[in-house]
Amino acid sequence: MLSLEMRHLATMRRAARPTNVLTTEPKYRRIAEDLRAAINNRDYLHGDRLPGENDLMARYQVARMTARQALGVLLNEGIAVAHKGSGIFVRDFDPIIRESLTRLSHDRWARGASIWSADIADRELQVTTRVREDAVPGHVAPLLVLDVGDHVCVRERRFVLDSQPVMLSTSYLPADVVRGSAITQEDTGPGGTYARLAELGHEPTRFREDVRARMPQPHEIEALGLFAFGTPVIEIVRTAFTEAGNPIEVNEMTLDASAYVLRYDFEA
Amino acid sequence: MLSLEMRHLATMRRAARPTNVLTTEPKYRRIAEDLRAAINNRDYLHGDRLPGENDLMARYQVARMTARQALGVLLNEGIAVAHKGSGIFVRDFDPIIRESLTRLSHDRWARGASIWSADIADRELQVTTRVREDAVPGHVAPLLVLDVGDHVCVRERRFVLDSQPVMLSTSYLPADVVRGSAITQEDTGPGGTYARLAELGHEPTRFREDVRARMPQPHEIEALGLFAFGTPVIEIVRTAFTEAGNPIEVNEMTLDASAYVLRYDFEA
DNA sequence: GAGTGGTCTAGACCACATC
């Protein structure tokens, strides 16, 4: 183990940065680099336990806080996850592929199939739904071309796959349009919201998805059961338009980025 | 300020968790919550300086490391950015919208326009390109239906917008196909790589984009000039197929998630 | 019970930015 440290002391002086002749990386980062290199080198595989705080303190002769800082780097990078009382483990990435274009093809949802069926095959999906009517949020109003104070039907859903929450979804529809339809019920019936909209004469035919990634807020960490560090969320804002080009629904989705790959297929 | 702390001591005992009757949030998190709430409450606006370590130590009567930990939460959430020697500031989000579908429409790139022109209007874009030939990387080989050991033309590009690096792009093409064409040059000529592929009888007509988000690796932090904390990257793997359905190019893109929104428009 | 990560204290020195 000492030889390990000697090697790193030898590589401590690195290529010069702007002003100084010698720039030394902070200790915690060099420790993190070692661990990262070892992981990339397959010394530790998915699920393997990494050296803990005490190991690193002994190996590198540093204080506990410095060892923690080094491990914190890997947690922040999402390369490792901490299990309290047990250790820090290498993380893997085995995502759900979300087929985005074909999912919304007319023949699929018009027949009554869930738009989710293509994505997750035969894995067990549980959905909890809450519906309410409320004033349109400020950031949604312009997307639906509504005025502040106008009311919307708000459908909040939480998707749990194999007992693992994977997505939060909040859908906004003009209250005047959907009032009295099954859209205001928890169960929207066969074909879901879009089939009901079609029956109401507002069939959605064009879609826009705006995708961004960011770090989660605490309530999202809790609702999605994310690890406290290193897991971004993907935010999708989908707007559905009628043939006439009028927006009829806005759906804000928040996805655990460690669980998803979004797939978009299209033609030139 | 004392009253502020008193309020929080009052709300310190929270809704019960699994076993314990009383669960107390760690100090650093309650401090972080205060700051987050203040930001959401518009007490601090984009670019405003937040209370620093010394402020928080005095306000909350905690040690420096605890105050640092609280600020670290906001940095990790990407809500704030640290400027050494100056302070910690509220961050904003003013993204480039990347129009993904129309960008690749045939008439656009066939006419010689850059696929980027639609995205960024008249802002100044600089591209640095490196081209080389190499053995196909293991993770790319199956996408291009190549065997290990087969060679590919590798085009590495770095896009800098208004002196801010925003995207890294690595494109792989079968070496046998593109050898001798302008694709192996830094400047691929009018219409770019796809126009040259068309001339070679391998016109791409179908595209697949797989999108994921993750935390950046150190070399990506450096290459993209990211803040060290709180900024995920978006990874796009685009595969281009010919009319016959054969993959002809794989392009791995890495985007600063704080700089981009991906927009996908499509029809039912 | 021994080991793990999670939180916290009370100091210290440094590089950097601003005035």
Next chain:
DNA sequence: ATGTGGTCTAGACCACTCG
């Protein structure tokens, strides 16, 4: 010159997990 964040030490107690 002062204040800022960045790094680091050397302790401590806790809750949790596992054998």
